[in-house]
Amino acid sequence: MPIRLRLDKPWRPLSADEAARLPGQLGVYQVADATGAIVYIGQAGGRSPFGLRSELQREFKERGPGHQFRVEVNMQYRTRWFELLMVHQADHGSLPSDNAKNPPPSLGRLSPA
Amino acid sequence: MDFEPDSEQQMLIDQVRRYVREEIIPLEAKLDPDASELDPADHARLVEKTKAMGLFGIDIPKEFGGPDIDIVTRVLLAIEMAQHRAGLYVPCYGTFGGAGLAQIFEANEDQKQRYLYPTLRGEKKPFFGLTEPSGGSDPARAIQTRAERKDNGWVLNGAKIFISGADRAQYGIVFARTDASKGRAGITCFLVDAETPGFHVRRVVHTLRSSSYATELEFKDCWVSDHQVLGEINKGFAVANDRLTRQRIPYAAGCIGVAIAAHEMAIEWAKMRSTFGEKLANRQAVQWMLVDNEIDIRSARHFTLEAAEKARRGLPFRTEAAIAKLIASEGGGRVVDRSMQIHGGMGMTKDLPLERWYREMRIRRVGEGPSEVQRMVIAREILGSNLR
Numbered sequence: 211m212p213i214r215l216r217l218d219k220p221w222r223p224l225s226a227d228e229a230a231r232l233p234g235q236l237g238v239y240q241v242a243d244a245t246g247a248i249v250y251i252g253q254a255g256g257r258s259p260f261g262l263r264s265e266l267q268r269e270f271k272e273r274g275p276g277h278q279f280r281v282e283v284n285m286q287y288r289t290r291w292f293e294l295l296m297v298h299q300a301d302h303g304s305l306p307s308d309n310a311k312n313p314p315p316s317l318g319r320l321s322p323a
Numbered sequence: 324m325d326f327e328p329d330s331e332q333q334m335l336i337d338q339v340r341r342y343v344r345e346e347i348i349p350l351e352a353k354l355d356p357d358a359s360e361l362d363p364a365d366h367a368r369l370v371e372k373t374k375a376m377g378l379f380g381i382d383i384p385k386e387f388g389g390p391d392i393d394i395v396t397r398v399l400l401a402i403e404m405a406q407h408r409a410g411l412y413v414p415c416y417g418t419f420g421g422a423g424l425a426q427i428f429e430a431n432e433d434q435k436q437r438y439l440y441p442t443l444r445g446e447k448k449p450f451f452g453l454t455e456p457s458g459g460s461d462p463a464r465a466i467q468t469r470a471e472r473k474d475n476g477w478v479l480n481g482a483k484i485f486i487s488g489a490d491r492a493q494y495g496i497v498f499a500r501t502d503a504s505k506g507r508a509g510i511t512c513f514l515v516d517a518e519t520p521g522f523h524v525r526r527v528v529h530t531l532r533s534s535s536y537a538t539e540l541e542f543k544d545c546w547v548s549d550h551q552v553l554g555e556i557n558k559g560f561a562v563a564n565d566r567l568t569r570q571r572i573p574y575a576a577g578c579i580g581v582a583i584a585a586h587e588m589a590i591e592w593a594k595m596r597s598t599f600g601e602k603l604a605n606r607q608a609v610q611w612m613l614v615d616n617e618i619d620i621r622s623a624r625h626f627t628l629e630a631a632e633k634a635r636r637g638l639p640f641r642t643e644a645a646i647a648k649l650i651a652s653e654g655g656g657r658v659v660d661r662s663m664q665i666h667g668g669m670g671m672t673k674d675l676p677l678e679r680w681y682r683e684m685r686i687r688r689v690g691e692g693p694s695e696v697q698r699m700v701i702a703r704e705i706l707g708s709n710l711r
Contacts, residue, residue, distance in 0.1 A: 215526065256356035256673035286529045288357045289536040293527040296490065315363050318490025321523045323541070 215297055215322055221246060221278035229266040232281060237262050238290050239281040241269055241308075246278065250308035251298060253291040296320040326628040332396050338376060339403040346372065347407050347415050356673040357534040359409055361416045369418040380420040380443070382573075384428060387443060398576045398631040402624070405580025408676035411683045412535065414577060424449050426496055426512065426562050430553055438494060438514055450489040452497035452515070452540060453563055456482055460696050462498065463507030463560055468542060470499035470511060476549055477501070477513065479521070479542040489538045490524045493517055497542070498559050505557065512559035514551045521545030531682040567692055568641050571648035572634065574691045575627040578655035579620060581680050586616045588677070589662035603665065612661040619654030626650050645692075645700040652687035653694060659684050 217240055222228050224241065239262060241250040254265040262281050269279065284290045292314070299305055300320050305313055328336055350365055351358075361369070373379045381397055383389030392400075404414035427439045427449070441447040458465035468481025479499050489495060494516050502509030515522060521543045528537040554562050590613060593604040603609045627650075630643035659680045663670035670677045688694050 286533040288355065289527060289529050289533055292536065293529075296527070315360055316491050318488075318538075319524060320490060320526065320538075323523075323525050 215293070216301075217280055217282055217294060219280045219282070221280055223275075224266065224270050224273065224277040224279045225275065226267070226270055228279075229263060229270050232261075232263040232266055233283060234260040234263050235283045236285055236287045237281055237283040238287055238294060239266060239269075239279055240294070240306075241273070242278045244276050244278070248298060248306045249277075250306050251291065251294045253287045255287055292317065293320075297322060324629060324632055326625060326632075328399055332399055335378070335392075335396060336399055336403055339378070339400050340406075342372070342376070343403060343406055343410075343415065347418075351408050356408065356676070356679060359413045359416075359534040361418075366416060366418060369416075370420070373415075373419050378419055382421065383443060387428065387439070394572065394635045395628060395631045398572060398627055401573050401576035402580040402583065405577040406584040408679055409534065410584070411577050411581045411680060411687070412532065414580070420445075424451055424496055424566070426553060426566055427514075429562070430514075433550065434514060434553065441493075447493040448488060448491060450486055450492040450495040451566070452483045452486050452489070452495045454483060454485045456484050456539075459485065460693055462563055463510070466498055466500050466510055468497070468499040469503075470501045470513065473546065476546055476551075477511075479513065479515070479545040479547065481542050482525075483540040483542075485528060485537040486540055487535070487537050489517075489540055490527075496553060496562075498563055499542075501559075502557055507560040509557055510559040510563070511556050512553040512562045513547055514553050515542075515545065515547055519545055519547060530686065532686055533682070534679070568644050569634075570691050571644040571697075572627060572630050572640075574687070575623065575630070575644075575647040575651035578651040578684065578687055579623045579627060581684065582616070582620050582623065582651075582655040582658035585659045585662040585677060585680055586613070586620060588675070589613060589616065589665040592666055609665055612665060616658045616661055619658050623647070623651035623654045642701055642704040645697040648691065649694055649697040649701075652684070656681075656684045656688060 221242060236254050236256065238251065238253050240248050242248050252265055254262040258264050262283065266279055295305060295309060295314065296318055297320060300322055304310060346369055350361060370379065377390055380389050381392055381400065385391035401414065404419065405411055409416060427434065427442065430439055438447065442449060453462055455465055455467055457467050468479060468483065470477040470479050479497065481499065494514055497513045497515045498510055499513060500509055501511040522545050523541040523543065525539045525541050528539055530537060593609050593613065594602060596603045627647040630640050630647040633640035633643050659677060663677045663681060666675065666677060669675060672678065
């Protein structure tokens with residue numbers, strides 16, 4: 211079964227408890243503001259000590275309450291991360307605000323059908 | 324043939340080996356284990372170093388500003404450049420530059436001005452659009468993308484898959500069928516700008532190689548002018564075939580480099596690690612794995628250098644390139660697999676580069692023509708007019 215192009219799981223509140231319940235696996239995630247606008251697309255890569263759990267715990271610590279998140283466990287976290295960034299760019303004309311501050315050096319372009 | 328490096332080659336090998344160990348590996352240790360890019364500032368700094376070494380643009384022909392290094396020496400250096408975590412697919416993170424795509428060296432002067440020279444200056448990146456959903460091993464029959472005559476140009480319709488770098492490229496070399504009745508004699512090669520209306524990068528194709536992705540392309544009423552035809556109408560297959568043959572030699576060299584690195588790690592580990600009161604290196608089962616590694620590496624090195632030597636002398640090397648690619652990709656995979664076995668649990672982790680090499684090396688038995696196609700090429704040689 212192919213990976214869905216867009217992450218469309220329901221949003222969960224970004225909190226210490228929710229983050230602590232996450233698996234320690236590799237993958238990708240999105241953080242949105244209270245309105246559901248995606249502000250950051252991140253990855254839990256091979257150097258994350260506890261994968262998605264530690265990345266979302268860090269996100270909560272840095273952002274505080276008032277945000278939402280969703281995750282996807284994925285061993286191909288890196289290519290999936292690039293894909294989500296390109297799809298967001300195609301859908302919205304720009305990267306999420308926090309990714310735009312430090313964009314990957316050579317992001318490609320997609321025009322999903 | 325004597326494949327021992329001469330003193331000049333050895334000096335270059337030592338120089339590149341030092342560069343990999345002192346510049347690349349320390350930076351790599353800070354990156355994600357699946358990373359395929361350096362920080363742009365580090366990349367720029369290292370490009371200046373390779374330029375100072377006189378080795379930047381190593382695969383560019385001399386007449387276009389390359390350093391004029393013969394293919395045998397380039398193979399010896401490619402073996403060194405691959406000896407780090409990302410080295411199989413991104414040797415030294417591209418800091419030695421690239422030649423772009425060899426086909427555009429055959430372009431006409433106008434095309435060279437628009438594509439070749441900007442590519443060599445690093446201003447444009449190309450992609451190579453050959454494989455289609457209908458197949459990749461037999462392009463002569465599998466290519467279904469059509470190019471039809473219209474308004475002093477051609478309209479392309481069709482799809483390509485497993486195309487690397489198309490989403491970041493400024494143009495591509497695209498193969499399309501211009502005469503449906505002629506098989507391999509009905510394929511033409513086009514230069515297609517990424518901004519051309521009707522050209523779409525539709526999706527990312529995720530593979531075992533999770534450091535980088537391939538893409539799927541769609542051509543939908545994509546019009547290109549006659550000036551975009553590379554070479555002659557209906558003679559594109561020869562262009563593709565030439566590229567596939569030439570590419571097999573450096574492809575083999577990369578596999579050897581990674582195999583050597585994995586083997587050296589396994590030797591070091593076997594000498595250090597004890598189980599049940601004995602070093603692994605003292606156990607015959609492990610010794611035999613290391614011996615088999617050594618044999619696989621030496622065989623691959625011999626046949627790859629033989630292919631390169633034939634190419635250097637201007638002799639036909641299609642069969643030799645197929646043998647080299649076959650032996651290096653299959654043998655390299657076995658070496659990495661045995662080296663993981665010797666490392667035990669640690670060999671499976673992202674702490675070490677072995678798991679990345681294992682995944683990426685598996686692709687090498689399919690990429691640039693699968694093992695079965697290489698065997699077909701060799702079989703044609705031994706059963707054809709040169710039957711021995």
